[in-house]
Amino acid sequence: MRGQVLIGVAALIFVITLLLLIALPKRTIGPTAAIENYTTAKREVEHILRNTAEEAAYATANTLEAVLKNTQNLPDTLKNLYAQHFNVLFTDKAGAYAVLRGVFCKLDALDVKVSGDNGYFYISSIYAVATCDNGVMAFINSAADVKVELKNLGAFGGVKAAVNLTRDQKQIQLITYAAALYNVTRDNTEVKPYRFPIMGTFDPRESIWYFNITGLHYIQVAIPPEYCMMSNPTYYVAIAAASVGEGAATVVLAKPSGKLCGT
Amino acid sequence: MRGQAALLEAGLLVVATVLTFVVAQHLFKVQYVQSDYALKINAERILIHWADTGVAYAVAYGAAGSGDPQYAKAALETLLPPNVGYDLTVISLTRGVIYTITRGYDPARSDGATLILMRGEGRIISLRLSR
Numbered sequence: 001m002r003g004q005v006l007i008g009v010a011a012l013i014f015v016i017t018l019l020l021l022i023a024l025p026k027r028t029i030g031p032t033a034a035i036e037n038y039t040t041a042k043r044e045v046e047h048i049l050r051n052t053a054e055e056a057a058y059a060t061a062n063t064l065e066a067v068l069k070n071t072q073n074l075p076d077t078l079k080n081l082y083a084q085h086f087n088v089l090f091t092d093k094a095g096a097y098a099v100l101r102g103v104f105c106k107l108d109a110l111d112v113k114v115s116g117d118n119g120y121f122y123i124s125s126i127y128a129v130a131t132c133d134n135g136v137m138a139f140i141n142s143a144a145d146v147k148v149e150l151k152n153l154g155a156f157g158g159v160k161a162a163v164n165l166t167r168d169q170k171q172i173q174l175i176t177y178a179a180a181l182y183n184v185t186r187d188n189t190e191v192k193p194y195r196f197p198i199m200g201t202f203d204p205r206e207s208i209w210y211f212n213i214t215g216l217h218y219i220q221v222a223i224p225p226e227y228c229m230m231s232n233p234t235y236y237v238a239i240a241a242a243s244v245g246e247g248a249a250t251v252v253l254a255k256p257s258g259k260l261c262g263t
Numbered sequence: 264m265r266g267q268a269a270l271l272e273a274g275l276l277v278v279a280t281v282l283t284f285v286v287a288q289h290l291f292k293v294q295y296v297q298s299d300y301a302l303k304i305n306a307e308r309i310l311i312h313w314a315d316t317g318v319a320y321a322v323a324y325g326a327a328g329s330g331d332p333q334y335a336k337a338a339l340e341t342l343l344p345p346n347v348g349y350d351l352t353v354i355s356l357t358r359g360v361i362y363t364i365t366r367g368y369d370p371a372r373s374d375g376a377t378l379i380l381m382r383g384e385g386r387i388i389s390l391r392l393s394r
Binding site for chain 2: 003004006007010011013014017018036037039040043044047048051052054055093096097100101174204205209244245246
């Protein structure tokens with residue numbers, strides 16, 4: 001009787017061990033690269049935020065036709081449009097990331113600031129925080145400083161924007177940019193913004209690459225005669241500039257106040 | 264008769280214990296060998312370094328959007344000694360595998376890591392190392 005109990009106990013231990021070993025996930029036994037796993041997860045979420053910030057700038061510049069119908073309080077409109085694009089793009093990317101990694105991330109905070117001077121304004125700071133259900137928290141904090149100069153180049157009008165992008169006070173050396181002109185005409189009561197591409201396309205894949213070791217980027221665009229000859233300009237010059245994977249970006253909108261070319 | 268039964272019981276008990284031990288050892292061994300800690304950690308650190316320095320974007324996207332295998336090869340081979348094999352695959356989330364580069368790679372003795380970048384349509388960089 002005693003022997004049977006012993007055999008029974010041994011058999012039970014054997015079966016439980018087998019079941020546990022089969023049921024346990026394979027890679028939980030043995031050491032795991034815990035610190036590296038966490039760092040990778042954090043970097044991935046950080047880069048989702050960075051890419052979102054950059055692509056939102058291009059998306060904003062690409063959809064200005066919609067907001068230029070109403071030119072009241074344009075700096076606020078630009079800020080809201082950027083925030084909307086940021087939210088949409090982040091949700092999209094976080095969704096794809098959740099499918100791949102099984103980790104759900106949400107945008108916890110987004111603060112966008114717009115600054116400007118006489119005749120132009122631009123997105124000057126982006127701060128965003130994301131948290132995920134695996135405990136990862138990531139943020140981006142980037143800024144842009146822009147000075148726009150308008151010049152008479154004779155046959156053409158010239159717009160020269162000195163763009164300085166920073167992330168955590170570190171200057172960005174490699175940027176991509178694109179520029180277009182939006183002419184807002186009025187046909188009786190209907191407002192018709194019209195886009196005239198100047199340089200590149202408002203798409204990170206088709207924009208222009210620009211590396212400068214100093215971090216100061218001069219983006220110079222020429223305004224064609226049919227627009228620069230206007231003595232009472234109805235057009236805006238839009239420039240989108242963004243880093244590559246650093247999370248810094250800006251959209252500049254400039255409106256000349258007079259004739260930019262000719263005598 | 265009673266002595267024989269006790270002997271049989273004791274024998275069965277020994278067999279069951281030894282079997283449990285052997286099977287457990289075998290399963291632990293299989294699970295342990297499947298993951299090469301050093302290779303996995305190296306692959307993860309290389310990918311983290313690439314993400315921090317921006318090399319990941321050059322490797323996964325390049326200037327034209329289809330990655331830069333030559334750059335990736337140079338970037339990897341400056342970090343890995345010649346006796347370590349590698350398989351680097353860049354996958355687009357919409358277009359599938361963009362390119363693969365390998366050197367002396369043995370899948371049976373490998374481990375690795377992946378990094379996901381969500382610029383544009385998104386990329387997975389899979390780096391596996393073997394020795």
